[in-house]
Each structure stands twice: as structure tokens, then as C-alpha cells.
Amino acid sequence: MRAGDESREEPVAEGGAGMRLARFMASAGIGSRRRCEEYIAEGRVTVNGQPEQRLSRVVDPSRDEVRFEGRLLRSSEHDYIMLNKPVGYVCTARDDHAPRTVFELLPETLGRLFYVGRLDRDSEGLLLFTNDGELSHCLTHPSRQVEKTYVVDAEGAVTAATERRFLAGVEDEGEMLRARRVRVLRSRPGQVLLEVVLCEGRKREVRRMCAACGLHVVRLARVSFGGVELGRLPTGGWRRLTPAEVASLREAAR
16 A cells, blocks of 8 residues: 555544544654654554554544554643543542542543542542643642532522522631532422532532531532533543633633
């Protein structure tokens, strides 16, 4: 097969996760794009175990296995991932006491990523991952006041006084826990559905605030982080953030 054979070329993916093979190789530190194109033409590259000489070949770094002279390549470009975390998974790379960690839900081909703002084992919803250390630090630093929105299904009743207490803050274990906004989405006898917006994200903050206000949390889900919405992503599913979503995070972290 000859490099540049137009009859065998694959189109460049528009707006997806794909990138030209030479660009991916360059991002993995192999060399300039032009040099990587030469390597491809020389037959020194495989994609998913098959030799690849098409310069137009598009690969998805999260799914395709690319090797240069037998060596597995990983991109050094920044990656931004959204996961809909299920209940029962813990936010840790390794825990001998935890049968399931959030990293088990992501493919190994994504490379080394870090979660941004943990969710406890019993909570679910939007969890961000990235290898962009600077942005991760800014998003989680209390001084940046990045908004995170949670939906809380709880047993108990919420009055106007309860809402004022959420906003004024409650003291627990020497910490002041305070919501930026709170809204009752649905109320039934003995049960309430709340939307709570936080800006600091202390450990188990929503659960501790609810407990201090006489509410027992039945279900807790994060649905928004820095303007990025969970949307209809299936439980346990993941996807890359769009450029607009990454821009929203950067704006929120400023």
C-alpha cells in the first residue's frame, strides 16, 4: 500500500475526538509532524496492530492503539473528560479496601488523568478528569469560588428558615459550611428535592449541611461544575468535553 493512496484514505473526523495520525505522534513526543509523516510512510507505525501508511488516517487516542516501532504511544496534549459517576465507586487511583474505583470506568488508553473535585462513594453524577494540572488547581481552589450544582433527594421538610440557614451557613466540625444558592424543586410530606449550589466543596459538605438542618440524604448527584452540565450522559458513561465546555471551565476558574 502506498502512502497517499486516495482510494484508501479516511476522511478527517469533524468535531469529534479524532486527530491525524502524525499529529497524535507529534503530541506523544516522537518528533515534528513532518518527521512523523515520514515515519508513517516508511511503515514504522501500526494502528490497532495493523501497519498504517496513510497520512490521512485519523485516530481516536482514547480508543485506538498506536505504536511506533512497537512502542505504545500516549499523547502529551491536555485532555478533558466528563464521567457520570455511579454510586459505589470511590475517587481514588488505588484503594485495597475499595472494590471499585472511578478509574475502572475509563479506558487505559486515555493515559494518566486526575479527577477534579471528588465525589464520595455514595454520591453520583458529574466528575471531571484532566491532565491539565493548572486548570485542575484553579477549579478546586476555594478562592476561585467555582460553582458546583447538586440535586439532593432527602427525607424531611424544608421551610423558609431552613433555606436561610443553608445560605447563612452551618458550623460543623469546626468548619463553616455555606451554600451560595438553594432551591426547592419538589416537596411532598416527609420528602424534598433540593438544588444546592456550592462554591468551596468541602468534604461531604452537602450531606453535612443537610444533616445539620434535620434532613436525611437519600440520593445526591452533582449535575453541573463550572458551567459544564452533566446533561443526558448515561450512568457510568464518559465523553470528552467540547472546546466550548473547556472554555467555560477556564472562565469559571479565572
